[in-house]
Amino acid sequence: MGIFNRIFNVGKAEAHAMVDKLEDPIKMTEQGIRDLKKDLDKSLQALAEVKAMSIRSKKDLNDSKSMAKNYEQKAILLIQKAEKGELEVAEADRLATESLSKKEEALEAAKRAQEEVTRFDNNIATLDKNVKKLKSTISSYENELRTLKARARVSSATQKINKQLSGIDSSGTVSMLEKMKEKVAQQEALSEAYGEISLENRSLDDEIDDVLSEKNVKASNSLEELKAKLKNKSE
Template sequence: MSLFKRLFKVGQSQAHAVVDKFEDPIRMTEQGIRDLKKDLLEAMTSLAEVKGIAIRTRKDSENNKKIAADYERKAMLLLQKIQNNEMDAQDAERIATEALSKKENHANEAVRLAQEAERHEQMANKLQSNVSKVKSSITTYENDLITLKARAKTAASTKKINKQLANVDSSGTIAMLEKMKAKVEEDESLSQAYGEIASADRSVDDEINAALESGQKVAASDSLLELKKKMGIT
């Protein structure tokens, strides 16, 4: 699967995610991030290799330039020997010609290597751009994953609460409360009735006792008067 297909897969999994299936897009996103990191590692390895080739090729080109310049310098020295009568002209020109031939070969090789180094550098720049894109994508999807996990946790909690509320029997609860209310009112009425009965009982006893005490007092008063009469006390 190509990098862009995997990116599309991750984006699609998030776009079509629903609350009841949050766990699936989370797994898909995590897998997409792992794939991206694998691609990033491969891209960075390729980038390092291409850059290494470009650096070596550029150095070889510069080295061939130096060698070409050195052969040219040697050819000039041979010609100077002819001018100074230090060497046979025919031999000096022959050797100088060979030096110039080598100089030309190294100069051409320097040009070829420079062009090759430029191609490798251009390829390295493209790979560097891809590496930067993959890094950016990984950062983006890791941030999205954090958000998605938070949403999933919130959704799960909300779902649990709503499910508990949905299972509550409101009519049964109201009926139970009404029954408790009736029971309390019944107990209160009975308590009041017993209180009135107790109060009524106490009142009758009090009246009886009062009446008896009053009769005793009347009888005692009559006896006293009768005794006084016998004794002639007025």
Template sequence: MNLFKRLFKFGSAEAHAAIDKMEDPIKMSEQAIRDLKGDLDNSLQSLAEVKVIAIRSRRETEQAGAEADDYKHKAMRLLQRASSGELEQEEADRLASRALEQQTQAQSNAERARGERDKYDRMAADLEYRIQDLRSQITQWENELKTLKARAKVSSATKKINRQMAQIDSSSTIATLEKMRTRVEEEEALAESYGDMAKPTHSLDDEIDQALGSSGGSASLDALKQEMGLNGDGNRSDKA
């Protein structure tokens, strides 16, 4: 219990120092919560045992009270029989006196059992209050531990990113990108050069044939022009 209080009193300098020395505060906090849950189980068992004693004391009180009333009624009946002549007065007085003695003993037992019942009822009520408080604290600490674990994850990730960013040399990165850009441009120029070299070339015969074909035209084209009444240069002739 004391260990867990040290873990969660974050406003205390001693608690911060203790946590800083721990190899893994989160695991130790989880273990502390498990220990508290074990204490809670033990407290619940103790509460059940106290309630059993309280219930037994209550039954003893009721039983002793009933016995005291019964002995009182018996003593009254004995005296009534002596008064009616059914029983000798001396014998009735003797038996009634013994009955009253038993009544007194029963009443004493009832008072003792009642005192035990009240004591164990108070103990049970106090244990129930403490158990409820312990449950509330465990829930609070579990929620706080969840929050701390989430914050620890975010802090670790942020620290990692910041460390990586701090290790980045911007001038070196820019220089590397410039080198890469120059290399890509050279590769593109080389590729274009190879493309030009791969284009098909025309031989001298191809060029001669091309010149003759464009100047002479074809017979079908001349026939079509004549049909349309066009000159060789594409203008309409006077005959049309």
């Protein structure tokens, strides 16, 4: 039996691990907020219903009080009529007694209505407290959700950048740059060597043409003019 329990516990642990991997904290928070809003809607509906019953009970209370007062006034009027001789005393007493009985029934109804009003008002206070708590909780969770979404975007962007940076082979890049520098240096040296070789391999005609070139002629004339100026100054 023990080995089956161990196998079951291992399977249960693996199942929990799979669920943890599938859980998305943002989606879970959004679902939690949706559930709370459903609870809030139900609480608001219950609050409205209890308030409606409270309003009706208060109306019944006022009606019963008014009825009791009205029956008492009728009993007084009946007695007054009997005193004035407008109504037989026995009949007045009978009707007055019936009116007072109705008054007591109205007072009992008023008492029951008052108890209902008190109970409903207590229920309203409790429901109103729960509604305010739910609203505050939902607002708090929505603020946390906005923060969580912002953090998720930042962490996702950071993760991408870090992943890209981690894929860069800095040592290989430096090695390639060094090889490039060496290759360029070799090309520059080779170019310079070819230049020297080309000068060494000039023919006699090339040297003559170079001496007689316009550039060298101008330079020679400038040299002669400079010598003449120096000679004039010395004289």
